[in-house]
Amino acid sequence: MDYVRLSMPVGETMxxxxxxxxxxxxxxxxxxxxxxxxxxxxxxxGGNRQIARFLVVTDRALIREFGxxxxxxxxxxxxxxxxxxKLEDIxxxxxxxxxxxxxxxxxxxxxxxxxxxxxxPGGANSVIPACQNLMLAARALGIGSVPTTLHAKVxxxxxxxFGIPKDTSFHFAIPLGYPRGAFGGSRRLPTSATTFVNRWGxxxxxT
Amino acid sequence: MDYVRLSMPVGETMxxxxxxxxxxxxxxxxxxxxxxxxxxxxxxxGGNRQIARFLVVTDRALIREFGxxxxxxxxxxxxxxxxxxKLEDIxxxxxxxxxxxxxxxxxxxxxxxxxxxxxxPGGANSVIPACQNLMLAARALGIGSVPTTLHAKVxxxxxxxFGIPKDTSFHFAIPLGYPRGAFGGSRRLPTSATTFVNRWGxxxxxT
Numbered sequence: 001m002d003y004v005r006l007s008m009p010v011g012e013t014m015x016x017x018x019x020x021x022x023x024x025x026x027x028x029x030x031x032x033x034x035x036x037x038x039x040x041x042x043x044x045x046g047g048n049r050q051i052a053r054f055l056v057v058t059d060r061a062l063i064r065e066f067g068x069x070x071x072x073x074x075x076x077x078x079x080x081x082x083x084x085x086k087l088e089d090i091x092x093x094x095x096x097x098x099x100x101x102x103x104x105x106x107x108x109x110x111x112x113x114x115x116x117x118x119x120x121p122g123g124a125n126s127v128i129p130a131c132q133n134l135m136l137a138a139r140a141l142g143i144g145s146v147p148t149t150l151h152a153k154v155x156x157x158x159x160x161x162f163g164i165p166k167d168t169s170f171h172f173a174i175p176l177g178y179p180r181g182a183f184g185g186s187r188r189l190p191t192s193a194t195t196f197v198n199r200w201g202x203x204x205x206x207t
Numbered sequence: 208m209d210y211v212r213l214s215m216p217v218g219e220t221m222x223x224x225x226x227x228x229x230x231x232x233x234x235x236x237x238x239x240x241x242x243x244x245x246x247x248x249x250x251x252x253g254g255n256r257q258i259a260r261f262l263v264v265t266d267r268a269l270i271r272e273f274g275x276x277x278x279x280x281x282x283x284x285x286x287x288x289x290x291x292x293k294l295e296d297i298x299x300x301x302x303x304x305x306x307x308x309x310x311x312x313x314x315x316x317x318x319x320x321x322x323x324x325x326x327x328p329g330g331a332n333s334v335i336p337a338c339q340n341l342m343l344a345a346r347a348l349g350i351g352s353v354p355t356t357l358h359a360k361v362x363x364x365x366x367x368x369f370g371i372p373k374d375t376s377f378h379f380a381i382p383l384g385y386p387r388g389a390f391g392g393s394r395r396l397p398t399s400a401t402t403f404v405n406r407w408g409x410x411x412x413x414t
Contacts, residue, residue: 015208042224042392043339048395050401053403055406133339147332147336163406191241
């Protein structure tokens with residue numbers, strides 16, 4: 001596979017990745033989807049057993065049905081966590097949840113959704129590194145993404161909708177699309193607060 | 208953080224990453240470790256709750272003690288899977304396990320080991336994307352790595368060795384070092400065999 005189009009410096013790619021939840025309707029060229037998936041396949045995985053599988057959803061009717069399941073799952077998680085049932089329950093200052101609620105409404109209109117799955121014996125350790133490669137490659141092509149999850153109450157219908165075998169595990173649903181709005185940095189704690197040296201609690205010298 | 212040194216194209220970085228298990232003894236500059244960890248912090252994580260923590264181990268005595276635990280854990284996993292107890296049990300053609308067995312011997316000599324952990328409520332989804340950023344940033348600086356795991360039988364001693372709280376979960380131990388040998392591609396199934404379009408079992412057009 002010719003990866004010359006993934007020419008963005010890896011630093012710029014990582015430091016300007018952020019969760020994109022608002023997409024323009026333009027479709028993503030299948031050549032780009034292929035390149036993104038080739039990049040995903042190169043990530044480390046346990047024993048090179050290659051249990052990760054990716055289901056690329058571009059069919060509009062399927063994405064609409066998936067969007068309805070995603071909306072139900074998103075609000076089921078909010079009920080579990082906070083007993084929230086509607087947008088008015090989310091504090092206005094909680095911009096992260098507000099943006100995520102907007103995605104729950106808009107998932108049905110995403111140009112493409114990639115489902116990250118694993119065949120038995122499964123294991124997030126061998127799927128999620130590939131998902132990060134996938135999202136970085138997308139970002140290098142100007143395509144936004146965000147890793148999302150579902151909820152137990154929709155999983156049977158989710159498996160049925162796409163004909164996914166019962167023993168195949170779900171890890172992430174990643175909508176892909178050209179962003180409405182811009183890429184740009186993410187807000188993070190300083191690494192001196194999340195990194196220790198040699199012993200838990202010992203801050204690094206760069207504090 | 209100035210990420211200009213991470214100038215390798217993201218495509219080259221991902222397509223030439225491979226598991227490095229044989230390291231030269233040269234130490235890794237702390238500035239490089241910091242840059243690698245800054246890159247890790249930029250990966251997506253659930254709700255930006257930032258539960259990932261990284262413990263950077265450079266102390267030689269601690270790495271030797273960790274290496275002994277790692278060796279015990281590696282062979283405990285082989286016993287669980289295959290009832291293997293020694294190198295002679297591994298078929299000579301099984302190069303992947305042979306290389307991993309060699310790492311089990313050599314972990315104690317790694318120049319640096321990064322432990323990827325998570326504070327409650329934990330969750331691999333919010334730690335492993337950061338680990339992949341960490342390994343890609345390392346590769347862009349010429350530093351090799353491989354994600355490894357432990358085994359239940361050593362976890363209490365592991366937590367005690369580094370003073371890690373009981374409620375903090377372990378995800379990966381990632382040795383870092385300059386490779387003996389070269390980077391270069393990994394062998395993977397064609398993406399046409401691991402990707403489906405719109406429905407499980409439907410191969411993509413690039414088959």
